[in-house]
Amino acid sequence: MSSFLSIDNVSRLFGPNLTTGEKIAAKLGSKVETRSVRAVSDVSLSIRKGETLGLVGESGCGKSTLGRLIAGILPPTTGSVTIDGKPVMENGTKVTTRVQTVFQDPFASLDPRMKVGDTVAEGPIAHGLTTKGAAREYVAGWFERVGLDPVWADRYPHQFSGGQRQRIAIARALAMQPDVLICDEPVASLDVSIQAQIINLFLELTHDLELTCVFISHDLSVVQHVSDRVAVMYLGRIVELGPVAEVFGTPAHPYTSALFGSVPKLVLDADELVHFETIEGEVPSPLSPPSGCYYHPRCPLASEQCSAQQPATQPVAELRAVACHHFEKQLAKATA
Amino acid sequence: MSDPVLSVKDLKTHFFTRAGVVKAVDGISFDLAEGEIMGLVGESGSGKTVTGFSLLGLVDAPGRIVSGSVKLKGTELTTLSAAELRSLRGHDISMIFQDPIATLNPMLTIGQQMRMAIDAHERLGARAAEARAAELLTQVGIPSAKERLRAYPHEFSGGMRQRVAIAIALLHRPAVIVADEPTTALDVSIQAQILFQMRDLARETGTAMVWISHDLAVVSSLASKLAVMYAGRIVEQGPTATLLRDPRHPYTAGLIASLPAMAAPGTPLTQIPGTTPSLLSLPEGCPFAPRCDRATDTCKTDPDMTHQDNRGWRCFHPVTRTAEVPA
Numbered sequence: 165m166s167s168f169l170s171i172d173n174v175s176r177l178f179g180p181n182l183t184t185g186e187k188i189a190a191k192l193g194s195k196v197e198t199r200s201v202r203a204v205s206d207v208s209l210s211i212r213k214g215e216t217l218g219l220v221g222e223s224g225c226g227k228s229t230l231g232r233l234i235a236g237i238l239p240p241t242t243g244s245v246t247i248d249g250k251p252v253m254e255n256g257t258k259v260t261t262r263v264q265t266v267f268q269d270p271f272a273s274l275d276p277r278m279k280v281g282d283t284v285a286e287g288p289i290a291h292g293l294t295t296k297g298a299a300r301e302y303v304a305g306w307f308e309r310v311g312l313d314p315v316w317a318d319r320y321p322h323q324f325s326g327g328q329r330q331r332i333a334i335a336r337a338l339a340m341q342p343d344v345l346i347c348d349e350p351v352a353s354l355d356v357s358i359q360a361q362i363i364n365l366f367l368e369l370t371h372d373l374e375l376t377c378v379f380i381s382h383d384l385s386v387v388q389h390v391s392d393r394v395a396v397m398y399l400g401r402i403v404e405l406g407p408v409a410e411v412f413g414t415p416a417h418p419y420t421s422a423l424f425g426s427v428p429k430l431v432l433d434a435d436e437l438v439h440f441e442t443i444e445g446e447v448p449s450p451l452s453p454p455s456g457c458y459y460h461p462r463c464p465l466a467s468e469q470c471s472a473q474q475p476a477t478q479p480v481a482e483l484r485a486v487a488c489h490h491f492e493k494q495l496a497k498a499t500a
Numbered sequence: 501m502s503d504p505v506l507s508v509k510d511l512k513t514h515f516f517t518r519a520g521v522v523k524a525v526d527g528i529s530f531d532l533a534e535g536e537i538m539g540l541v542g543e544s545g546s547g548k549t550v551t552g553f554s555l556l557g558l559v560d561a562p563g564r565i566v567s568g569s570v571k572l573k574g575t576e577l578t579t580l581s582a583a584e585l586r587s588l589r590g591h592d593i594s595m596i597f598q599d600p601i602a603t604l605n606p607m608l609t610i611g612q613q614m615r616m617a618i619d620a621h622e623r624l625g626a627r628a629a630e631a632r633a634a635e636l637l638t639q640v641g642i643p644s645a646k647e648r649l650r651a652y653p654h655e656f657s658g659g660m661r662q663r664v665a666i667a668i669a670l671l672h673r674p675a676v677i678v679a680d681e682p683t684t685a686l687d688v689s690i691q692a693q694i695l696f697q698m699r700d701l702a703r704e705t706g707t708a709m710v711w712i713s714h715d716l717a718v719v720s721s722l723a724s725k726l727a728v729m730y731a732g733r734i735v736e737q738g739p740t741a742t743l744l745r746d747p748r749h750p751y752t753a754g755l756i757a758s759l760p761a762m763a764a765p766g767t768p769l770t771q772i773p774g775t776t777p778s779l780l781s782l783p784e785g786c787p788f789a790p791r792c793d794r795a796t797d798t799c800k801t802d803p804d805m806t807h808q809d810n811r812g813w814r815c816f817h818p819v820t821r822t823a824e825v826p827a
Contacts, residue, residue, distance in 0.1 A: 223687055325775050355543035355714065355776070356714060356758060356759070357771070358775065359758070360760075360771040361773075363769055364768045367766065385761045388761075388765060389765050389769070422689065423688065426688045427688055428692070428715070428721045428722075429717055429720075429721065429761070430716060430717050430720050430756075430759070430761065442689065442692045442696055443689040446660075
């Protein structure tokens with residue numbers, strides 16, 4: 165498998181913003197909070213050209229941070245991200261336009277005082293993909309591509325509905341002619357009937373433009389629908405990775421299994437008592453994660469080994485990997 | 501069957517704005533029996549939240565209930581004075597909101613806030629009140645409840661805060677709880693825990709619930725009956741399973757079909773064309789007609805609710821085929 169987008173041992177720490185006074189106080193030995201959060205911890209992924217990787221997990225698991233690291237919006241603390249062998253960032257600055265991002269909230273990600281046509285044209289003009297004179301036509305082409313009427317280029321964001329704004333955000337990302345698209349919860353803020361429209365647009369565009377995608381979402385059914393492979397994150401680590409059908413069908417990590425079990429499904433039998441496989445407790449604070457495997461306090465399969473030793477990521481089958489000491493037990497349970 | 505706890509008849513809540521009259525809720529009717537959970541489903545702007553507010557008499561100017569009736573255990577709510585409503589709210593009918601950060605006072609401890617809610621309707625000694633508060637917190641799944649009463653909202657996680665809000669709503673064992681998207685802001689694992697508990701609570705306490713949500717799957721696992729709202733009116737209602745398996749209104753059918761779970765991975769989803777209409781400029785007749793592939797000239801007049809058995813729909817050209825449902 166040739167890797168197009170490579171993420172090598174990427175970690176990202178967030179420390180507290182200390183004032184000068186606090187820094188001095190900490191040096192003198194007083195109690196100042198200096199612990200940092202490891203939002204993304206030693207993540208390695210390799211993604212083929214044209215592949216869509218789904219990234220799922222609960223809030224605070226680091227999936228958005230990982231998306232930002234790949235997109236070159238945040239520099240990693242250690243590790244590197246490369247596209248086709250070339251780095252995305254050098255010395256803390258983004259050095260490529262080959263990766264672009266579509267954000268969750270199209271109300272916040274568009275400048276309310278700029279005409280949407282200018283918003284879409286800004287990047288391509290700055291990077292020489294088009295000229296000021298030709299920008300109108302260039303933008304019109306992308307507008308048509310995402311299903312918007314080109315005459316709307318002179319309107320402002322507030323004149324559009326949520327679904328249309330998300331189309332504009334997609335046009336803005338694609339107008340940079342990227343090879344890699346990071347989608348951070350692109351349909352989370354949309355109504356159900358509009359969600360389907362945007363998902364269909366996404367499927368069509370990634371196929372036609374041969375885009376490599378990282379699709380971040382907490383909605384498992386959406387990820388299952390659009391992705392080729394899926395990575396499940398928990399407290400900054402990837403706990404399971406593999407082809408969508410296999411991971412969803414026979415989860416190898418107890419967390420993946422419990423997460424899927426928690427999702428409400430359409431219930432069609434009135435007499436059927438729905439059984440939720442609820443996960444005990446809550447996600448621990450990333451400021452003081454548990455020892456060993458981060459999931460062990462909530463895990464039904466946990467043993468002494470799990471609290472003592474962090475499980476290594478190991479292959480389960482072709483293209484599948486899991487970080488769990490007891491994945492064989494879990495697999496046996498899932499296939500039973 | 502006994503008399504319904506809550507009975508809503510032809511309720512209309514309109515907002516009189518400078519731009520025109522917004523008919524946010526335009527003639528909805530439903531009954532709710534003791535311990536029953538009804539899911540109220542719709543997209544943003546369909547009027548589901550305003551419906552919830554109307555039930556509790558919480559609609560502020562420029563909005564007002566223009567006609568219809570809301571009967572709670574036989575008492576007509578729409579004609580009550582503000583003071584009379586206040587004595588009912590929190591005692592006989594209460595509400596849980598979407599965002600627990602916005603509904604809890606950050607300056608007061610959980611215990612103080614629960615105490616205020618108790619004192620509003622009942623004279624209880626300090627010790628008895630604390631015991632009641634702790635009991636409710638335990639019931640909604642908060643460990644070491646006694647100690648947690650002294651904590652402030654910021655010391656709780658989002659899921660725990662929502663549990664506190666639920667505990668406050670349950671303090672006086674109301675006959676009806678209106679829950680407005682209470683799990684939307686929560687993670688799936690926490691959402692599952694709360695849904696599970698709410699269902700048990702409804703069964704144990706006999707509290708009836710109106711569960712407002714945009715998520716069909718959430719509602720289907722909880723509610724025994726459903727009402728689907730579009731542009732201020734209920735377009736279809738009936739028992740959850742019947743309605744999901746065999747939707748009659750094209751909008752309901754479209755909503756179900758557009759779920760990713762209904763299509764094979766990677767294939768295009770069924771989509772409802774267009775967007776929800778502005779309530780200021782509703783099309784004449786059926787509001788869904790411009791987006792509907794079954795619409796004809798007949799749809800330029802407004803369809804009435806067609807009743808059959810225990811279900812109903814507002815459509816001239818109902819879907820009759822049974823929806824395909826994956827096993």
